[in-house]
Amino acid sequence: MTDQPVTDYEVGQDNIHPFGLDIHNPVFVVSALFIIAFVLLTLAFQAEATAFFGWLRPFLTSTFDWFFLLSANVFVVFCLMLVITPLGSVRLGGQDAKPDYSYIGWFAMLFAAGMGIGLMFFGVSEPMSHFASSMGGTSLEEGLRTDWAPLGAAAGSVDEARNLGMAATIFHWALHPWSIYAVVALALAFFAFNRDLPLTLRSAFYPIFGEAVWGWTGHIIDTLAVFATLFGLATSLGFGTEQALAGLNYLFGTPTGNGARVALISVITAAALISVLRGLDGGVKVLSEINIGLAALLMVFVMIVGPTAAIFDSIVSGGVAYVKELLPLSNPFGREDANFSQGWTAFYWAWWISWSPFVGMFIARVSRGRTVREFVICVIFVPTLVCVLWMGAFGGTAIAQVMANPDAAVSAAPLELKLFEMLKPLPLAWLTSLLGIVLVIVFFVTSSDSGSLVIDTITAGGKTDAPVSQRVFWCTFEGLVAAALLLVGGSQALTGLQAMAVSTGFPFTIVLLLLCVSLFIGLNQARKEMTGA
Numbered sequence: 367m368t369d370q371p372v373t374d375y376e377v378g379q380d381n382i383h384p385f386g387l388d389i390h391n392p393v394f395v396v397s398a399l400f401i402i403a404f405v406l407l408t409l410a411f412q413a414e415a416t417a418f419f420g421w422l423r424p425f426l427t428s429t430f431d432w433f434f435l436l437s438a439n440v441f442v443v444f445c446l447m448l449v450i451t452p453l454g455s456v457r458l459g460g461q462d463a464k465p466d467y468s469y470i471g472w473f474a475m476l477f478a479a480g481m482g483i484g485l486m487f488f489g490v491s492e493p494m495s496h497f498a499s500s501m502g503g504t505s506l507e508e509g510l511r512t513d514w515a516p517l518g519a520a521a522g523s524v525d526e527a528r529n530l531g532m533a534a535t536i537f538h539w540a541l542h543p544w545s546i547y548a549v550v551a552l553a554l555a556f557f558a559f560n561r562d563l564p565l566t567l568r569s570a571f572y573p574i575f576g577e578a579v580w581g582w583t584g585h586i587i588d589t590l591a592v593f594a595t596l597f598g599l600a601t602s603l604g605f606g607t608e609q610a611l612a613g614l615n616y617l618f619g620t621p622t623g624n625g626a627r628v629a630l631i632s633v634i635t636a637a638a639l640i641s642v643l644r645g646l647d648g649g650v651k652v653l654s655e656i657n658i659g660l661a662a663l664l665m666v667f668v669m670i671v672g673p674t675a676a677i678f679d680s681i682v683s684g685g686v687a688y689v690k691e692l693l694p695l696s697n698p699f700g701r702e703d704a705n706f707s708q709g710w711t712a713f714y715w716a717w718w719i720s721w722s723p724f725v726g727m728f729i730a731r732v733s734r735g736r737t738v739r740e741f742v743i744c745v746i747f748v749p750t751l752v753c754v755l756w757m758g759a760f761g762g763t764a765i766a767q768v769m770a771n772p773d774a775a776v777s778a779a780p781l782e783l784k785l786f787e788m789l790k791p792l793p794l795a796w797l798t799s800l801l802g803i804v805l806v807i808v809f810f811v812t813s814s815d816s817g818s819l820v821i822d823t824i825t826a827g828g829k830t831d832a833p834v835s836q837r838v839f840w841c842t843f844e845g846l847v848a849a850a851l852l853l854v855g856g857s858q859a860l861t862g863l864q865a866m867a868v869s870t871g872f873p874f875t876i877v878l879l880l881l882c883v884s885l886f887i888g889l890n891q892a893r894k895e896m897t898g899a
Contacts, residue, residue, distance in 0.1 A: 392585045394825040397592040401843055408850045408862075415854040419865035426868045427712035428704075434715040435698035435707065437875045441545040442696075444882045445742050448552075453889045454739030456896065458552075459559040465735035471655060472732055473748060483606040483809045485539070485661075485756055486802065490776070490784040492538070493680075493761025494768065497531035498777075499706075525683070528765050532684025533691045535757050538711065540688070540750040542696075543718040548745045549878060550726025553885040555733050555741075560892060564828020565730065567591040567723060567877075573887040574880065587877060588824050591723040594874040595824070596840075596847060597866040598720030599817040603848040606810040607631055612782035613803040617796065627852050634807060635845035638814035642837045653815075657808045664801055665759050671793050672759070673766040680762025685754050713864060716871030719878060727820040738889065764788040814844055 408415045427434075448454050457463055465472070553570035563569035568584030575583050607630055614620045614630075641653060669677050701707045733741055764784065767774045776787040786799045818841035823829065826836060851862035 392582075393588045393592065393827070396585075396589055397596075397821075397825055398839075398843075400593070401596060401847065405843075405846050405850045408854055412854045415862065419851075419854070419862040423713065423865040423868050424708070426716070426872055427708045430872060431701075431704075431708045431712040432698040434712045434719075434871075434875065435696065437719075437879060438542045438546065438715045439696050439698070440879065440882065441549050442541050444886075445545045445548050445746055448889070449739055449742050453886075453893055454737065454742070456556070456560070456738045456889055456892045458555045458736050458738070458741065459734040461896065463559070463735040465733075467732055469744075473658075473744070483602045483609075483806060483813060485753070486785065486806050486809065487605040487609050487782070488535075488539075489756055489760035490764045490788045491781045492535045493531050493757055494764050494776070494784065495531075496534040497527050497761075497765050497768075499531075524769055528680060528762075528769070529683045529687040530691070531765070532680055532757060532761065533687035534695065534706070534710075535761060536684060536688040536750075536754055537692065537695045538714045539753040539757065541692075541746060542715065544746045544749050546715075546718045546722050546878070547725045547729065548742055549882060549885070550722040551729035551733065551745065552738065552741060553881050553888075554727050554730035556738075556885065556888055556892070558730065558828070559734050561888070565727065566824050566828035569828065570881055570888075571884050573884045573891075590870075590874055590877060592821055592824055594720040594722070594870040595724040595817060595821055596844060597870045598717060598722075599724055599813060599844055600848040600851060601717055601864060601867040602721070602813055603631070603810060603844065604852050606806050606813075607634075607848065607852060609782045609785070610634075610803055610806045610810070612780065613786055613799060613806070616783060616786045617799055617803070624853055628849050631845045631849045631852075634810045635814060635841060637807075638811045638818070638841050638845075639838055641811055641815040642818055642841055643834060653808055653812045657805060657812065660801060660808075661805055664798060664805065665756060667794075667798065668759050668763055668789075668792065672763040676766035676769075677759050677762045680765065681754060681758030684758055684762070688754070713868060716868040716875075717864075718871075719875050720867045720871035722874075722878065723824070724817050724820045727823060728816050760785070760788065763792075767791065814841055817841075817844055 550567075554565060554567070557563045557569040557572065558565040561569070561572070563572060566588055568579040568587045571579050571584070571587060578584070579587070607627055611620070611622045611626055611630055615622045620626065695711075698707075729745065736744070764776050767788065768777050774787075775790065776784055779787040785802055789795050789798045789802065792798065818837040821840045821844075822837045825840075851866060854862050
């Protein structure tokens with residue numbers, strides 16, 4: 367596989383160039399037309415769309431929860447195998463390749479792309495939801511079901527409920543999602559940097575399908591990747607919009623209706639377009655480093671001025687509980703806690719899988735020069751540790767407030783307001799709440815910019831230097847899709863977003879399972895070339 371044939375696809379004979387564009391015709395045209403039709407039909411038939419989305423997500427998560435859980439376990443095991451076997455010595459870009467970015471810049475970009483908005487939205491609300499449910503209390507959530515008891519039984523004490531709640535939260539944000547990202551990112555990076563194939567999903571399937579990846583087999587793979595990326599991204603943007611609007615209303619009394627949703631998405635999309643025009647290093651990289659710095663500052667502040675002892679107890683005890691309960695929580699069969707495995711875990715895994723082409727390609731682009739072992743360890747374990755710290759700081763503070771006062775405002779607050787109600791009793795609450803809004807908005811901007819970069823790369827046939835106008839097109843449509851799905855949601859504004867994330871995540875799970883096979887074949891061949899075997 368060292369001498370790949372030069373195909374029409376690679377040299378661009380299959381591309382068209384109207385209006386100065388450089389696009390891969392089938393993938394770009396099919397994807398663009400589908401997205402345009404989806405936005406128009408969703409807005410034209412809002413009542414029907416609302417009913418359909420309300421049915422779609424619970425149907426998929428209740429029917430295929432076992433498939434999502436089992437597949438995510440496969441991705442974790444596969445990544446761990448790469449760390450402990452000789453395959454981990456393969457270097458992305460060749461044995462003499464050097465990293466393009468420092469560890470700090472690299473971590474900032476991969477983490478901001480991977481989970482920024484989600485951590486802001488769920489950092490307080492999810493630990494509290496699981497804490498209340500594990501005590502047998504009333505569900506705290508407004509958009510996701512939480513009427514479950516961890517592993518089928520209620521906790522015996524408040525401390526145990528807190529630990530189980532933290533374990534369940536960490537489970538959704540640690541090894542499993544980052545293993546999903548790592549598989550996609552590693553496959554893209556290896557076949558692009560080591561085999562000189564286009565930086566697009568179809569290239570990663572060359573060992574399985576051969577020359578067919580340059581035809582309709584590849585077109586289908588890339589088109590699925592575009593749909594999954596767009597709807598996974600729209601889900602995150604929807605969460606960010608709801609939280610930013612709630613925060614602005616909380617601080618300044620601004621409106622929160624559909625008009626405000628559209629206005630905020632428009633403003634933030636415009637900011638993302640400016641970032642697009644500045645390019646990767648001048649846009650996403652700078653914003654990611656600023657945002658990670660601000661997020662770390664907010665987390666350290668909460669740890670210092672909040673209930674410090676309770677926070678560190680949540681971090682340590684929650685982390686231990688996560689390790690202890692990892693296998694039971696990961697079990698895809700015979701679950702007694704169906705609402706947890708279906709309403710939470712299956713949705714999360716589908717969301718991460720639909721989000722994976724975006725995060726994976728973005729990580730791949732900035733990871734040249736890393737060994738496979740270094741890549742997997744850094745992409746999986748470093749973010750896992752940060753997630754444990756983050757959830758312990760924010761979720762642990764909120765739980766401590768409720769344990770001290772069951773009537774604390776954070777207990778009854780809507781999901782999107784829990785972060786701000788948690789900050790309210792702490793010093794400088796107005797300033798830290800404003801910082802929280804800024805973080806959500808900047809994470810929104812970096813996600814939209816990064817997402818447009820990834821989708822454009824896929825639809826341009828793997829080119830990383832396609833015209834900026836194409837990224838502007840996709841950046842604009844990301845905002846339109848998020849706005850359309852929020853508008854049809856009514857009182858449950860996130861329903862449509864969640865439904866589309868799950869619906870695209872399901873077929874793409876099959877794609878990722880095949881991707882593991884193809885990546886193993888490719889890495890095994892590269893290892894043999896290194897050793898001369």
